[in-house]
Amino acid sequence: MKMEFTEISYDAFLEMFKEIIRKNGLKFTSQREAILQTLYENPEHFTSENLYLLVKEKYPEINIGIATVYRTLALLEENGLVSSISLGTQGKKFEIANKPHHDHLICEECGKIIEFENEKIESLQEEIAEANGFALTHHLMQLYGVCKACQQKR
């Protein structure tokens, strides 16, 4: 099991975005640039509103509306540059997809998140999808429990 992830550089990330722009005849605007930068510099999980506020704080000179954040996140997600986790009624959380695929171990007491990656599980998932006639696009695997530190506090 690998436990380290190589992040891509901002330039590479930006280039991927520009490629999407190019391929689809879209435009590279200052709002999109500000969102990309903020996103890259804040790799934690965030909601649409979180990101909106961050961008406004970091780039007060750029006028931006929450609709643009939603629209840009949708564009990025469709193209695999961010991924999201659904939180029920409370909306969605996003994270920049500049790391290889990984899953999450989540501590229910302290909220700590450990990322992991397991090839055997990935291939079993593929098998299951195939057996059911599904073409997989992505998946979500989250293991909830209590981390070592929190177990000892008890």
Added chain:
Amino acid sequence: MKMEFTEISYDAFLEMFKEIIRKNGLKFTSQREAILQTLYENPEHFTSENLYLLVKEKYPEINIGIATVYRTLALLEENGLVSSISLGTQGKKFEIANKPHHDHLICEECGKIIEFENEKIESLQEEIAEANGFALTHHLMQLYGVCKACQQKR
């Protein structure tokens, strides 16, 4: 991969609910009973609104509002009698928790959900948790893709 699940009887399910009622000093109302029965007789995944409409159709003599459905589902979920899957903006789907643990294959086009269970993955998850010092309580695994029928429509 097993594809069959043993369900508990309605009586046992009802008894579990009454135990919750008792323990918390709550009341057993006709609305709650109608919801429980409808839920038991319709083991598919459903949204709050689905269930609301079903109950109104099956028990037209009982007056019921959607708020009661939400409140009852929340009560049932807190106590482990139903479980839910978050579908992003499109809300949540619930299912009665009278089956052994299983995971889900979800079609992104039509929303169809297929259940599966895979022991190998379960034990790999245990290994991962152990390697990271976690005591697992539960997990979430959802595979997203496009089902056979939707692939053919394309």
Added chain:
DNA sequence: CTGTGTGCAAACATTTTGCAAGCAG
């Protein structure tokens, strides 16, 4: 120039809440 992108506000969809009346225990 052309057509994409934007902010704004209104519209939407889903869920939650306040309230007065109903009813289980």
Added chain:
DNA sequence: CTGCTTGCAAAATGTTTGCACACAG
């Protein structure tokens, strides 16, 4: 009787959309 439960409508929450103007290519 007591206080949990209900339906209703209003409010809240999170997201999407219509529109006219801005601006990238």
